[in-house]
Amino acid sequence: MSLPDQPSVLTPTQARALFRTGATTSTTSGWCRGHVQANLLAVPRDLAFDAMLFAHRNPAACPLLEVTDPGDPRPRELAPSADLRTDLPAYRIYEHGTLVAEVGDATAYWRDDLVAFLIGCSFSFEAALAAAGVPVRHLEQGRNVSMYVTDRPCVPAGRLSGPLVVSMRPVPEPLVDTAIEVSSRFAQHHGPPVHVGDPAALGIADLGRPDFGDPVRAEPGDVPVFWACGVTPQAVCMASKPEFAITHAPGRMFITDHAD
């Protein structure tokens, strides 16, 4: 199935229906403009308290939008008609910390004891950045955002610990304050940047080699700006090796019915 020419004008229901048919995309950045996007982490009920405690203790990386009842694949708050097993463009399956599959449909992996955590996503503030005159380089370049594992540890919770993951957007230096101000208004979607400027301050050796997503070209005068990222739970899965987890594929988010 071919992708729409203008995914920005699709409704969330249309986009989710498309993904449910098996269509995919390399990123949902720019899709369904004006609607909140969310990261997914689904873990067994046995790990759900630790996961929720981890999110509470790391609110910049893991702002919780909704938590489902065990086994229930429907996000009753954010998109009552959606099915979290099928309505994302791609999923990653982790077993004991190892990525064992990337699939377009997670139904075969779903379990009756899974609790889904929907976590705010910085894609939700990109339309507001653009409206404020801040160019969004990865959108201009038709790429996924760049994401990096940092050397900053998250606050542990129970059996879960691991490093902070950040997304990076190159921003023209005179517009950095605007980017900070605009994203600060999106507390449920990571809020203000965690760092501006030197990648080495976060332990990032090479901006050209992101751990997730695509490399994004900076224009002359751009400064790298780093936001806490909802891919953090995936780095935590790799570090903490829980028995089982399903996540979204980085940059390929769950699109909700909520306005941003």
Add this chain to the structure above:
Amino acid sequence: MSLPDQPSVLTPTQARALFRTGATTSTTSGWCRGHVQANLLAVPRDLAFDAMLFAHRNPAACPLLEVTDPGDPRPRELAPSADLRTDLPAYRIYEHGTLVAEVGDATAYWRDDLVAFLIGCSFSFEAALAAAGVPVRHLEQGRNVSMYVTDRPCVPAGRLSGPLVVSMRPVPEPLVDTAIEVSSRFAQHHGPPVHVGDPAALGIADLGRPDFGDPVRAEPGDVPVFWACGVTPQAVCMASKPEFAITHAPGRMFITDHAD
């Protein structure tokens, strides 16, 4: 041990040390001015995910300030030197939904699997109300705030369900908007009122007979203003009958080191 003449000027450390010696008070309203106060709910680890999900789904009643590790009586964020087993003026012990004891020291009831939830408290915005010129009637009258079980159901989570509890403050009619505006700035402490005016709209039959706390006299021209209350988990315990829970005694809060 006698109580201080001016509890408002005590430091949180001093107030907690006093309660640790066995001293108590009918309410911590007005104590340690400028510091955040918190409701307590401690439940076994087995119920902790349900409790945390309940809090997330009912953020007005249960704004989560901190959640401890299982068995750990120390609130490492809000007051690292404190001990949640001894540092509140009074505790209530619930077994299968029944209040079985009210004690000044919960050490004998503490269990290695208890997870403590510290929940924002409307006492935290009373100093700001007073500073904005809004009289706080229960403080003027030397009483505990009035609290009522309403007919509004909370959003259930797992094994936990029950009614919303509210606190009520009589506010002079011309100052109601100020009270709304001031409390709205305290999102972590219940935020704006859930109702202004008619008690019957919340299923409250008689303001003179609160379910918790003391009756508070309204002055001529006062309007009753109702805020979601952190005693809600106690009403939920009574309704849902979990095996075991420790809570603060209504109005007798945990005083934290954090500024309000």
